[in-house]
Amino acid sequence: MTSSGLVLIAGVVLRLTLFATSIPALLERRPELSTPLTSVRSLKEGQFILAQGSDPYAGGVFHHSPLYLLLPAVPLVYTLADAVAAATLCKIAKERKALVAAVYLFNPYALLSCLARSTTTIDNAVLIAAIGAAGPLSGAMLAVASHLSLYPVLLVAPFAVRSRWSLLAFAVSFSGMTALNTVIFGHSWMRASWGVILTVSDLTPNVGMWWYFFTEMFEHFRSFFLGVFQLHNVIYVVPLCLRLEPHIAILVLVAVFSTWKSYPTLGDAAAWAGLLACYPDVVKHLRHPLFTLTVHLYTFILLPLLHSLWLLTGTGNANFFYAATMVHGLNSSLAVT
Amino acid sequence: MLRRFRRAQPPELTSINYTPEHVALAKTIARRRRIVSAIARSIPLIRLLLVSVGISWLLALPYEGLWKETYVDEHAIQPAQVTMYFDWANVHRADRYLDELERIANATFEERSSYTASTFADAGLSSGNTSHATFAHVAPPRSAGTETILVSANWISRDGGPNLRGVAMLLALGDFLRGQNHWAFDFVLVVGDSYLTGLEDFMRNYHSLFPGVLWTALNIDYPGHSFSHLGLFYEGVNGRLPNQDVVNTVAHVARYAGGSPIRYHDVDADQARSGYLVAAKHLLAHFSFAALGRPSGAHGVLARHRIDAVTLYCSPAEGPHGFHTLGRTLESTLRSYNNLLERLHASYFFYLLPRPDRFIPVGHYLPAAVLLGASITIGGFDCQEPLAGLLWLVPAFVIGYIGWILQTPLVSLVALVLPRPQGNARHSMSALAHLLYGALIPTLAMVNFPQAILLATIGSPGTDIIDSASWRAEGTVVRDR
DSSP states (O other): OOHHHHHHHHHHHHHHHHHHSSHHHHHTTOTTTOOTTTOHHHHHHHHHHHHTTSOGGGSSSOOSOGGGGGOOOOHHHHHHHHHHHHHHHHHHOSSOHHHHHHHHHTOHHHHHHHHTTOTHHHHHHHHHHHHHOOHHHHHHHHHHHHHHHSGGGGGHHHHHHHOHHHHHHHHHHHHHHHHHHHHHHTTHHHIIIIIHHHHOOOOOOOSSSHHHHHHHSOHHHHHHHHHHHHHHHHTTHHHHHHHSOHHHHHHHHHHHHHHHSSSOOHHHHHHHHHHHHTOHHHHHTOSSHHHHHHHHHHHHHHHHHHHHHHHTSOSSOHHHHHHHHHHHHHHHHHHHO | OHHHHHHOOOOOTTTSOOOHHHHHHHHHHHHHHHHHHHHHHTHHHHHHHHHHHHHHHHHHTTSGGGOEEOOOOOGGGOTTOSOOOOOHHHHHHHHHHHHHHHHTTTSOHHHHHHHHHHHHHHTTOEEEEETTEEEEEEOOTTOOSSEEEEEEEESBOTTSSBOHHHHHHHHHHHHHHHTOOOOOSEEEEEEESTTTHHHHHHHHHHHHHOOSEEEEEEEEEOOSSEEEEEEEEOOOGGGOOOOHHHHHHHHHHIIIIIOOOEEETTOOOOTTSOHHHHHHHHHHHHHHHHTTTOOSSTTHHHHTTTOEEEEEEEEEESOSBOHHHHHHHHHHHHHHHHTOSSOOOSSOOOEEEEETTEEEEHHHHHHHHHHHHHHHHHHTOOOSOHHHHHHHHHHHHHHHHHHHHHTOGGGGGGGGTSOOOOHHHHHHHHHHHHHHHHHHHHHHHHHOHHHHHHHHHHHSTTTTTSOHHHHHHHHHHHHHO
8 A cells, every 4th residue: 555545545535534423513703714615514504495395596695606505414325425535635646645745635725614514615625626637537527626716717718728628628517507507497597606706796705805804995986895805816827827837837726716715614724725735846845835834834833823812701802803804814925936 | 144155165266268248246145155254254253242131121120211100091080080989987997897807817718708798788789609609790870881990909918917807808898889879880700718719719709790801800808907098909810901091090190199109019118218129129029929920919910811910019107097088099990980981991001110100111122022032043153954953852842841741840750861962963953942932022011021031041141151951940930931
């Protein structure tokens, strides 16, 4: 058995053991790990409503992609998703595969969001699988990833540079899935899932910088800044594809949208940290690796602390948590540059 | 990480025909390398500098330039702006209650409890018992009953003696509040057994007894015959502080409505002595409670339930103050509490109090902890084998966790017999512990500054020369929090 195989098994065993404890129940509600779009609690709600024969998107609490309605939200699925992601990362990496797998599986961000059963874990697995696949299959996988969390759609350009067929496969499967969903659910799902990602109508606090910004925003500026914020994710696509090789462009784009997407979680950072580990020569050229890692340690303590100061002990306020998310966001941005 | 810079060799400028861009780049790299190595060489110096600035900052805290004058932030409170009705007739009642209490001072809790409960009932209040506390409920006619103010006096004073006058005061207060119609809050009066347990027990049962939300509370501690000063004790459990408005209100009311000078922690703030030493004494008293997470009075158990409260301690003396001063102070303070329309909420929870009427805002003391934390963090930057270090840290965390479950620090003695990391692994483990500790101290300082300073003083001096065993012990400290 190879060492990367051992790491995989260790990661899976660790997850299944921790799932047996009471820790997952504590993590499920953490705003750092799951947003309304990725929370397992709203996923179960949606599945329950569907099982009762109603439209889950009619009520305004369910924002997941329709594909998730089929997903059994049990620990084994999440554990497998992480294992698949780690195995794909091993395939992408050319050397030190075991280390890459370990960086992903034992990354506290990935581990915790898996335990919290945040669907970020599944999003990450599909995204990484798409990046690791070749030819038309990668396009089809990317279509699924885009369906789940929308932002991976930005990767179409570098994928197309990698293989023309993947573009075709993406177009076919993406429109196919969209059509199928529309036939089954009507139009309601689009506004409830993608619509919320694009218009940021749910302002539940998360580790991103959007919720506070748009809570404070005057209504008549809202659409302008919404455009600016969303465009900010898009503008990097063309220059990166022109300047860099496709696989590096993909890496940077994943970093870009996992930092600046409208509903980020800590788990999103795990996906790009895992990808980064596959390219040691990129790691070598990071500007401030030590500084960003240390600040990640700081924010990892600060985020829950200031959140509890705001909402539990009542000695702080929303600005406290926002300050922590700012530090986290700026630090992630610094890591990208 | 630093190794990376040491390894990267700049290209030889003379060997091959480089383009001007290459030369410029090579120069940049060489320059950067020089800067980095200069910084790397002077890391011990930088650390020393940060630590000394941090420590000087700490030593400067009792210096007046860092203080601000206290003010009441919540305008609704209007301290000492009301006509008071507590008068000598109420004092007389308190004296009669005291006579009775002195008679039963050595009786069992059941006997004392039945006396206090029946006295409250005689005053027209509904009263009852939990297993360790007696309580009475005042429901004024204009109160909706949705919010409640808690006033407590426990049988044992914070200096260990009986708190008979405190209980007598509370009984008189029950009688006094019953007759008035201008209150907007309900009152719950609690007489807890022993020092902390009674009130703690009552709080655990509170929501099965009363619907009202508790925002604010007062605890009365009157062990002596008379008192010369009112001592305010404000530290709650785990270093939680009440909103500073509560402290300021009581201080203001005591001075201008009650007529008694106040002290913090019963520390003498006599003007004649050096201001620096007086402030240092105040801060040390505060640190001695908060650094270990101990409450400074019985009000401390309320902090856990998010109730802003202080203990009024009547410093025993020959005079000149007694029930009259205390009663008027209590009444006027409760009237201020009574004005609140919402929970005290402004970010006024982070402060140090160097003497009455002055406070040190968070921005003036936090940098000390941040500097100490930064110094420790920098010490952890040279980490050659993070993985090996991480693996060696695992047993430390396991020991800490076991110690936390068993609630005893003795478990860390196990570290003495465990194998120790050698060479690079040891160095890396030490570096990671530095990083962790460096992150812990400034963040902890936000919620409990004294505790963060205590940990920094244990953790920072000479950390590089301490044997690895002590690192494991420190891992235990981290987890014991």
